[in-house]
Amino acid sequence: MPGPAFTESGGAAEPPLAESYVDLLRRGGIAAPADGRAAAVQERELPLIDVACLMAAASGGGESEASAAACADAMARAASEWGFFQVTGHGVGRGLLERLRAEQARLFRLPFETKAGAGLLNGSYRWGSPTATSLRHLSWSEAFHVPLASISGRTACDFGDLSSLRGVMQEVAEAMSRVAKAAAVALAGSLLRQEQGSQQEAAAFPAGCDETTCFLRLNRYPACPFGADTFGLVPHTDSDFLTVLCQDQVGGLQLMKDARWVAVKPHPDALIVNIGDLFQAWSNNRYKSVEHKVVANAKAERFSAAYFLCPSYDAPVGNCGEPSPYRSFTFGEYRRKVQEDVKTTGRKIGLPNFLKQHYPPQ
Ligand SMILES: O=C(O)CCC(=O)C(=O)O
Numbered sequence: 175m176p177g178p179a180f181t182e183s184g185g186a187a188e189p190p191l192a193e194s195y196v197d198l199l200r201r202g203g204i205a206a207p208a209d210g211r212a213a214a215v216q217e218r219e220l221p222l223i224d225v226a227c228l229m230a231a232a233s234g235g236g237e238s239e240a241s242a243a244a245c246a247d248a249m250a251r252a253a254s255e256w257g258f259f260q261v262t263g264h265g266v267g268r269g270l271l272e273r274l275r276a277e278q279a280r281l282f283r284l285p286f287e288t289k290a291g292a293g294l295l296n297g298s299y300r301w302g303s304p305t306a307t308s309l310r311h312l313s314w315s316e317a318f319h320v321p322l323a324s325i326s327g328r329t330a331c332d333f334g335d336l337s338s339l340r341g342v343m344q345e346v347a348e349a350m351s352r353v354a355k356a357a358a359v360a361l362a363g364s365l366l367r368q369e370q371g372s373q374q375e376a377a378a379f380p381a382g383c384d385e386t387t388c389f390l391r392l393n394r395y396p397a398c399p400f401g402a403d404t405f406g407l408v409p410h411t412d413s414d415f416l417t418v419l420c421q422d423q424v425g426g427l428q429l430m431k432d433a434r435w436v437a438v439k440p441h442p443d444a445l446i447v448n449i450g451d452l453f454q455a456w457s458n459n460r461y462k463s464v465e466h467k468v469v470a471n472a473k474a475e476r477f478s479a480a481y482f483l484c485p486s487y488d489a490p491v492g493n494c495g496e497p498s499p500y501r502s503f504t505f506g507e508y509r510r511k512v513q514e515d516v517k518t519t520g521r522k523i524g525l526p527n528f529l530k531q532h533y534p535p536q
């Protein structure tokens with residue numbers, strides 16, 4: 175039997191974000207989220223690190239240990255000071271990322287009903303913010319959040335007419351996974367070198383990351399005709415170990431640095447790496463899982479793709495050495511708690527829930 179035909183014709187592609195906006199505006203009564211409206215946001219370049227030597231070492235190349243350690247230490251500095259950095263020499267081909275961009279654009283041009291209702295990519299589609307009760311919670315975007323197991327392997331979903339998308343997603347996931355793992359191993363190694371008496375090995379770190387736990391997320395941020403304060407993606411931290419992000423040149427990503435929002439200047443050849451909550455916990459807060467958001471753009475649509483490196487659901491996340499401020503917990507437990515908090519309080523609490531000395535957040 176032929177696979178499902180996900181055709182581009184017939185039906186509008188845009189999700190009803192404007193309806194959501196107007197509805198929330200009516201309910202909330204104010205025009206814009208009160209988030210940094212007055213503060214001018216500075217645009218900055220993230221620390222830029224050439225990871226070619228690490229990528230060569232990860233594939234058995236003969237780079238010197240000293241240059242790999244220097245690169246790891248530069249990442250470690252950026253991970254503590256920024257929680258974010260950019261990498262070049264990552265080995266994810268420009269041609270591959272251009273193909274991803276083209277396939278991503280084609281995917282999001284499918285009729286809204288097809289994206290939302292046909293079980294496309296395992297029903298992993300999200301648009302807007304289903305739980306939003308005010309404009310501050312609305313994300314002016316749509317996304318597919320796809321478990322790697324749905325892209326390839328025995329439990330893969332039926333891509334129907336989208337087989338070229340599947341091929342590209344598979345290649346991108348493999349290439350980004352190499353970058354994510356090399357960065358995680360290097361960052362762990364850098365900390366363990368400083369830990370007195372640690373017997374832990376960084377080489378197989380973090381344990382249990384595979385296609386059953388990791389995700390590839392394809393994001394699209396349509397141009398937004400409303401206020402410049404509209405979020406493309408609401409402020410959040412990532413609930414994973416580490417994220418590798420590829421964005422186009424439109425810009426809009428902002429992160430918290432020294433209690434201010436900083437706009438990230440896009441770099442044509444770099445991927446962005448950011449620390450997730452679990453790595454912050456593992457590193458005893460030395461590496462920072464920093465709050466970030468996307469601001470909507472009035473004129474241009476924007477695309478990005480993120481690879482989420484996540485460990486086994488059942489094994490303890492662990493730490494680089496005692497004393498740790500966190501009690502022992504698994505990724506499965508963490509995810510369940512995040513989902514529960516979002517459902518009951520409307521927002522993620524995250525790591526503070528797992529502090530040994532638990533202070534309820536304000
Ligand atoms: O699109 C971006 O630049 C950021 C995406 C992001 O933060 C996420 O998907 O978690």
Ligand SMILES: [Fe+2]
Pocket residue numbers: 410411412466
């Ligand atoms: Fe994120």
